[in-house]
Amino acid sequence: MKTSGRLDGLLFVLFFIIGLIACIWYLIRHDPGFLPLASEHGGFIDNLFVVTLIITGIVFILTHVLLVFFTFRYKGNGNGEKAFWxxxxxxxxxxxxxxPAVIIVALIVWGQVGWAKIFHTNPPDDAFVVEIVGEQFAWNIRYPGEDGEFGRTNPELITRTNPIGLDRTDPAAEDDIVVLNELRVPLDHPVLLKLRSKDVIHSVFLPNFRVKMDAVPGMTTTFSFKPTVEGEFDLLCAELCGLGHYRMRGYVVVQPMEELEVWLSEQREMN
Ligand SMILES: [Cu+2]
Structure with missing residues (x-):
């Protein structure tokens, strides 16, 4: 069995090198980058990801090179050597x-400070407020209308044509606009999302805006952000919420405030 130890070692080195090349090739072929960024705070999140990936990548490669080097350098030759204690x-x-403790703590503090800025800063009073009510398997998007106030809802009033159970007898509900899967937000203006769910936990995921927040039955969660790029983007559910989860998909339209107001008044006439 003299040669088998050497063969094992060589196979291990070969396995490592091929694996490393395959990983790098995969990363180059399939752009590991993020979807085009379309929000103000997203740059911070991307930086955090990239820096974490670089640090962990260096440690990964270094430890594996050392692992292979030591296995190879100190392999047994089958002469009955004793391991050094x-x-x-x-x-x-x-x-x-x-x-590692210093590096990890630095990353965590950096992340926490940034996250606090994104998440624990109150949105300005003039933020564009939209409510998203998740259900299996769709997003009901509600705009408060001219009064800027959401009207009362009542689960008992939920029907096919009134998916969120809007109580139209409430004056604040009169001008509320409810549309399906179509989230429109103003360009370069703060947006406040209020998220709810009718049935199970869903997760509002706007990948281009680096926004992800659970929509939980029985409570309202929020997320505020500022869209910085005009266009059409995905609105996805990031929580496995049932058999139709894969088709729980809407879209986001970012457009200048004036255009959005025109669209809203059109919707008001139709609603
Ligand atoms: Cu869902």
Whole structure:
């Protein structure tokens, strides 16, 4: 069995090198980048992802190169060698504990500070407010209308034509506009999303805007962001919410406020 140890080692090195090349080739072929960015805060999230990927990538490659090197360098030759007993090295252990700890804490603090800015900062009073009510398997999008106020809803009033159970006897509900799967938001203007769900947990996912937030039955969750690119984008559900989850898909239209107001008044006439 003299040669088998050597063969195993060579196979391992070969496996490692082929695997590494395959990973790099895959990354180059399939653009690992994010979808085009269309929101103000998204740049921070992208940077955080990229920096984390670079740091963990360097550590990944370094540790694996060392792993292969040591296995190869100190392999047995079948001559009955005894392993060298190396119980501990305080200095080395302190270094490899403190260095990763500092890097990880720095990443976490950076992430937390940025996230607090995105999530725990109150949106301005003139933010464009939209309500999204998830259901299996669609998004009901409600605009508050001219009064800027959402009217009362009542689950008992839910019908095919009144998917969120809007109580039209409430004066605030009179000008509310409810559309299906069509989220329109103004360009370069803060948007506040109010999310609810009629049945199970859904997750509002706007990949281009780096927005993802659960819509939970019985409560209202929020997310505010500022769209910075005009166009049409995806509105997806990121929570496996049932058999039709895959088709729970809407779209987002970002357009200048004036155009959006024209569209809203058209919808008001139809509603
Ligand atoms: Cu869903």
């Amino acid at each position: 190396y119980p501990d090295n305080k200095k080395l252990e302190i270094i490899w504990t403190i260095v």
